[in-house]
Amino acid sequence: MKIRGKSICSVAILTLAILALPLAGRAQQANTQDDGTFVLGSILFSILHLPVKLATCVGTQATAAVAYTATYGVRGNYDGGTNGRDIGEVARRSCTGPWLVTPSQVKSDYGE
Secondary structure, three states: OHHHHHHHHHHHHHHHHHHHHHHHHHHHOOOOOOOHHHHHHHHHHHHHHHHHHHHHHHHHHHHHHHHHHHOOOOEOOOOOOEOHHHHHHHHHHHHOOOOOOOHHHHHHHHOO
16 A cells, blocks of 8 residues: 555656646746757656655754754854754755756756
């Protein structure tokens, strides 16, 4: 049963990445035509990047919650505050940024 759940989750992530990626790429660059190779590369890189980003985000949020609870009330590195501000910034930064790799990003990194 566990293997079936993992398979369903993997298929759902793969389907989401394939369906959402062309829309995200076209929304950012409507004026230029992307080569099919870069679109394919962005789909493949997104399939690899999305689970890693998700694991990093969830893991950092869980670790930040434990660290915040363990250091509640401890004086922080800035004037008049606690460690909660620093811990919150680390947790926030782990989930921000692009979750999908766009064709334009692949083209700028691996293109001409």
